[in-house]
Amino acid sequence: MTIKLKLELASGQSMKGAPLELLAKGVPIARAVVGELGNVVFDAKPRTGELAVRVDRSILRTG
Numbered sequence: 001m002t003i004k005l006k007l008e009l010a011s012g013q014s015m016k017g018a019p020l021e022l023l024a025k026g027v028p029i030a031r032a033v034v035g036e037l038g039n040v041v042f043d044a045k046p047r048t049g050e051l052a053v054r055v056d057r058s059i060l061r062t063g
Contacts, residue, residue, distance in 0.1 A: 003042040005053070007034060014038070019056035024049060031056065 003022065007015050013032040022030040022042040030044040040053075 001044055001046045003030075003044070003051070005040045005042075007038045007040060019055050021054050023054060025051045026052075 009015060014036075015038060016036050018034045020032050020034065020040055020042075021028040022032070022044055024044075024054060029047075030042040032040045032042050034040050
């Protein structure tokens, strides 16, 4: 299945290049990167149930 999203932040900032994860029951099932205009496309196996999207936390720096 293909899921297409367009992300727009209220602040007007761009999320271009941000890695995202598509989650099913809290487990990542697909990954994608935000495009220049905020477009994101996830490709995942068809399933039923709720899905969620989060920023891939591996980009966060600690220390």
